Structure formats: structure tokens, C-alpha cells
Amino acid sequence: MRLFLLGVSHQTAPVDLREKLDFSSRDVGAAVEALASRQTAAESVVLSTCNRSEIYVAAEDSERTRVEIVDFLSSYHSLPADVFVPHLFARDDSAVVQHLFRVAAGLDSIVVGEPQVLGQVKQAYQVAAERHCVGPLLTKLFQSSFGVGKRVRTETTLGEGAVSIGFAAVALARKIFGRLEGRQVLVIGAGEISTLAAQHLRSQGVGEIVVTSRTMAHAQTLADTVSGRAVPWDGLAGALFSADIVITATGSQRPILTRDIVAAATGRRRPGPLFIVDLAVPRDVDAAVGEIEQVFLYNVDDLQTVVHENVSKRGNEIARAEAIVNEEVSRFTAWRRSRSVVPTVVALRQRFETIRQGEMQRLQAKLAGLSPEARERVDEVTRLMVEKLLLDPTEQLKSLPDQDTQVAYTEMVNRLFRLRAGHASETEADDTPASSNLPATRPRHQ
């Protein structure tokens, strides 16, 4: 059984194509079921976020699986294959592990270290598990990826510090005011930047948003969008008086807020900090405003500097996060390798057990004279003997360092003991003989 991944991401496909191949706006559960119903792969998970649509499968034949998945994508999204095939990327086996671990760690995101993706990976697995589309291999893979995400978050500072201007401004506002609930916001200007900023602040749960603009109608439109209140341009000073946070982004060529205007407003207002974010170029706020005691003035460049510092701090952490990913990939690979010898181990045990049972059967007549307790003891002793004899070979086989040695050793064991384990698939067998009764195709996740 091999791991296989096919998909598009922000690194391989433009946004319009990603939108067309997006599963998240539709029912991901239905998609994963539709894929499973094709019997292409034994296990499958569909991971769909705004930056990626990826299909993870465990299957025997990767080439056939690739063709099937392309066909599935084409029919599910009603899109000709040649539109998206050039943008698809494929990964095989340990590259799949590496990729998923990097995704879960936030290393493959547009904003490196963003935390949402781990939740989305968990969600994707959950949806597939609920529909019994995953088995032991993808379960182990995804659960390991959650561990990687958690380790990166706790052992590095990759996710710390805002890396966009909007988030940097909100993070600063939180460091000044603590909670943003109930904070009065004044938005000066009603253009695109003001709108985005106002919407962002609204989503952060601020109190009243007051909008002012030279054109009252524009102010009113923005105010309506963010459930705020529009005030006329000449009411600016009054609005400034009661504001905690001021966002300004007008097209004015001269500063709108001078030191005198702001000082007059802060002199009369209730004491407390005033946070002014000047998103306009050229600037709307005179730099001298920042000298007023309780005024914190940040312009686009200042915020950009904060963002750059955070990005470079994250950069320092990327190497640490990659190291964690690599460590976990090795661990996962070791686990898989140990599983590839499982069929041989199971067959070996079965062989020994058959011999033991046969001998016990043969001696049945001679043992008839013994008491039931003594017969039980003989049975137990022979069983323990077999188990002890097999303990070291089992451990040794599982801990072999590389694939080639493992193949050579399992082949040798198969020959020495006339086993026919090579035909068994790894998902069909486990350490215990009982679990070798799992179905040969589409194992169900319990």
C-alpha cells in the first residue's frame, strides 16, 4: 500500500482555478464519499481550504490512482481535465508525509505559521473518518500531522506576531486597550482601504464605528456596511473627541489631523490612550501628533516595519519548524517500515503456532493420562516457548534500518520458514494474528 497525493495549491494554481476546484464551499463529506465509491483507493481524505484542494489516498497502484483522481476531479467539478492538469502537483509515499506535515505546521501556507490550517487538516480527517473513508494508514498519517502542528506551535514561535498590516494594527490596539469590545472607532475616509479596515475592526468586536468623509453619501454607505454611524465632515473634531481608535485613509494631499486639532480633542476628552492608524499615502496625520502624551500614531510604514520584523522573526523559526517536520517524517517512516514486515511476522507466528498445535494434537493420546491442569500447563509452556523464540526475530525485523535490508531479511525469513507472507498487504495485517482478518479492500476506520 502506497501513499499518494494529488492536488492544487497557491503555489501551483492561480486563484480562479483554485476556486473552481474548491470542495469547501460544497459538501466535502459528499466529495470524499464520491471518491471512495470509485474503489480507486483503500483510504482517502479531501483537504480543501481557500489556498488548496488536496486529495490524500492510500492505494496499491499510484499510476491508476492518479488517472482515477483526475477523472474524479474533472467529473465532480464539471471541468475539462486539460484545464487543471498542468497545475496539479503529485506526491508519492514519504513526500506525501513531508507535505502534509508541512501543511499542518503552517509552513506551506501563504502566511507562514498561520494557525487556521491545522484546524482545517483536522476537519478534513474528521469528515473522512465519519464516513469510514480512512483506514490505519491515513489515520496514523493525519494523527501524526496533528502532533506535528502542535509541536511546531509549542516549540517554536512560528505563529507569533502579526504578519499583515491589518492584523498588526489590531494586535497593537489590543496591547493598548486590552479588550476591543466597546472601543469607539472613528474611520476617516470611505475608500477601499477604509472599508477593509472598518470591516476588519468590526469582525474584531469593537464598539461603535463612526465614519466621516468629505462626501457624506460615501460615509453613509460605509457606515451601513459595518453597522456604524456616519457623521458629516465638519463633525470630525467632535467624533475625534469620543474616539479610542482612529483609522484614516483619505486621498488628501495635506494632513487632516494636525497636532493642534488632536491636542484640542484629547485635551477635552476623558483621559486614556488614543490610537491613530494612518493608512493614507501621503499621510493624513501630521507626525507631530505622535508626540502628544497619550496618542499612539502608526502610519503604513510603521505597520509595515512591524510586519517585516514579525516575518523575519518567523523566518528564523522556519528552520526550527522544518527540523521538527523532518524528525516527525523520519518517525513516521520508521513506523511504516516496521509495518511492512508485519505480514511476515504474522505468517511466521502462524507457522510456529500451526506446528505447535500439530505437535499437541500428535501427543494428545500420550497426554491423556495427565490431569486437566497438567495438560493446560503443557499447553501454556509450549505457547510461551514459541512466543519467546519469536520475540527477538520480531523485534529485529521491525527495527531494520532501511527498506532494502528489510526486503532481504523478510525474503530470507519467508524462504527459511516456507512462508507466503509476501502477498499480504500491510493494511491487512497487524501485530496480532486476529487482525489479519481485516477486509482486503477499503478497510473501515473504527
Next chain:
Amino acid sequence: MNLIPLCLYAAATLAYGWHFAKREPTVGRAATTLLLFAALAHTFVIGMQTMEVRHVPFANPSRAVSTFVWLLAMAYLYLELTTDERAMGVFILPIVVGLQAIPTVYPGVENADPVLDSPWFWIHVSSLLFAYATFAIAGVLGLTYVLQFKEIKKKHLGYFYTRLPSLLTLDDMNARAIALGWVCLSVGVAAGVWWTLQARTVSPDDPNLQAMSWSDPKVFMAGLTWLVYSFAILARRTLGWTGRRAAWLAALGFAFVLLNFLPVSYFVTTSHTFD
């Protein structure tokens, strides 16, 4: 006997420092647990001393320092457990350790003068010690406010920015601490004046009571401290002195408190020597 709490306070200080630098939640919890154990051990020590001298030990300056440290640790623990904010620990704990070293090195003997045998005296001392503990916290809050303010104002978001609480939270906690401390300080001073007047009628020849006037450095400093904090509260309400100005006032006030509590108590005063 004060050594065990001192060692535990020192261990807690290291843990708080480690937690502040690395921000590992498990280390933070360990720090709080260590501080809890230190405070418990200290409670035991003070309990033993109370049983020994039949009153809370604070007639002797060293014992009073120990009791003050205990109150400070308790007040800080209360603050931490109610706000879930551990960043202050790294600033408070060094004060705790530094002050606790004094009773450990100079244990002092609690020979309570019979003239102290009045409930007003105990109200006086316990109110003042509690006020001082609150002022210590206010002072540290002020200091951290200034650090945080500086980083945000200068647009250099560095080490303290990520570790300290928000400016408004610090300012708000500072205002509350000062208000509470001021009430205790006022009660303590009033109880002290009342007790002196009463005690003078009972023991008119007591040299301590004779020296009790505004010209005594300790009394003078206490008056000055009261004025600083009264001004801090008044300025916040009427002049809008919040934020950095309030923070500096809190730090200044605590400097007065420390000055009065240690050098003045040990070396200068002639009125407050009852041991």
C-alpha cells in the same frame, strides 16, 4: 526559620524569570506552585512567631519586614489568580526575595513594649503593612506600564511588548491598587495618631511617644507618602493624570515607602523603636 520561605521564594523567582523569558505554560504553573508553597511556609513561620509572642510579629522592624513580605506575596498571588496574568511575577518576586533576606539575616527579637498593647496599634501596623504591599504592586505595575508604553510609543515592539499586559489593563490595575493602598494608608495613619494620643495619657514618659511628631523622619516620610498617593488619586480624577504620569507617581510613591520602611525604620527614626 525564615530561610525556608526565602529559598522557596528564590526558586519561585527563578521560575517566574524562566517563564517570562520562554513563556512556557508548564514553567508558569510551576512558578505559581512554588510561590504558593513559599507563601504557605511563610504563613507557618509567621503563625509560629504569633503563637510565640501572642500577637502578629511586627513590633520589631525585621519581623515587620517579614510580615510585609508575606502580605505582598499573598496580595500578588491574589492578583495573579484573579487576573490570570503571570507577567508581573518576575518584577514582584525580586522585591519579595530582597526583603525576605533581611529577616533571614537579622531575625530580630520581638520584645513588645507594654505600651503597644492596644488594638489601635495593631490596626495601625497591619493597615500600613497591607498598604505598603499594595503600593509595591502599584509601583511594579507603574514600572511595567512605562516599559510597555515606551515600546509602543517608540514603535519598537520588542521584548516587553509581547510579554506584558496591555497598557489600559496595567493602568487600571495600578489605579485600583493605589486606591486600595491609600485607604489602608489613611486608616493606618489615623489609627497611629489615635493610638499615640491615647498612649500618651497612659505612659506620658515613654520616649517613643514623646518623639512621635512631624519632626520625626518616619512620621514625616509617612505624611509625605500619604501626600504623594493622595495627589496620585486626585490627579487621576481631576487632572486626567492616567497612564505614564500615574505610573511614575506609583513608582515614586513606592520609592518613598521603601525608603521609610527600611533605612528610616532601621537607622533614623527615634519614635518607632519598640524592640
